[in-house]
Amino acid sequence: MKKILSLCFIASLAFSAMAASLPEGARIIAQGGSYDVFVVEHVTDNPEMQPVSLWTCSHHNSEARCILTTHPDSQLDMASYSFSTPEQGKMVTEQAVKCVDGVWVHPYDESILVVSGIPDSRNVYTFIIDTVNRTITHLPSNSAFKGFTDEDGDILVESYSYYPEGGRYSLIAAYDLQGHRVGFMELKHPQP
Numbered sequence: 001m002k003k004i005l006s007l008c009f010i011a012s013l014a015f016s017a018m019a020a021s022l023p024e025g026a027r028i029i030a031q032g033g034s035y036d037v038f039v040v041e042h043v044t045d046n047p048e049m050q051p052v053s054l055w056t057c058s059h060h061n062s063e064a065r066c067i068l069t070t071h072p073d074s075q076l077d078m079a080s081y082s083f084s085t086p087e088q089g090k091m092v093t094e095q096a097v098k099c100v101d102g103v104w105v106h107p108y109d110e111s112i113l114v115v116s117g118i119p120d121s122r123n124v125y126t127f128i129i130d131t132v133n134r135t136i137t138h139l140p141s142n143s144a145f146k147g148f149t150d151e152d153g154d155i156l157v158e159s160y161s162y163y164p165e166g167g168r169y170s171l172i173a174a175y176d177l178q179g180h181r182v183g184f185m186e187l188k189h190p191q192p
Helices: 002-020
Strands: 027-031 035-041 052-058 064-069 090-092 102-105 112-117 125-130 135-139 144-148 155-162 168-175 181-187
Touching: 027 102, 035 102, 102 144, 112 144, 125 155
Parallel strands: none
Antiparallel strands: 027 035, 035 052, 052 064, 090 135, 102 112, 112 125, 125 135, 144 155, 155 168, 168 181
16 A cells, blocks of 8 residues: 555655646646647637647656647638648648647657647647657648558548538548648538
């Protein structure tokens, strides 16, 4: 029993040391094999325009590092995207990331994070963040991050488009870690 309590105490000290290097209010949002990802909300006068920052904290040495801070009032240029033929993601700056609602650590390359957010209550924007090279790639997707392929770890995203006669259908695309499209499929149903 003493040994278990001792291990619990050591674990709580390790977490306290890790938490001490993170800003106050940090909460975990994703876990990798060698680090965890935390989100920190920054309070402003306008709760609808509240930025958040993403931090990683190493399991090895408890080193915390800010990855990005969102810019809720920025504009993301969508004019150059065609969701029905999305061939490549677009390199953007940190200002393009308006919000963060989900974060995933890439299963085969922990330096890669996939981040998605819903800034307009309708469309989901997905970004690839390379934490080593400090680059951000916006994927031409407007619906959802769906996961990673088992074999190559390609990033799967969903978009929606419209039938000419009305109604929506789904598009599924796969992108490599550089944002190049490696697969594409339209999920159209016969229209009456």
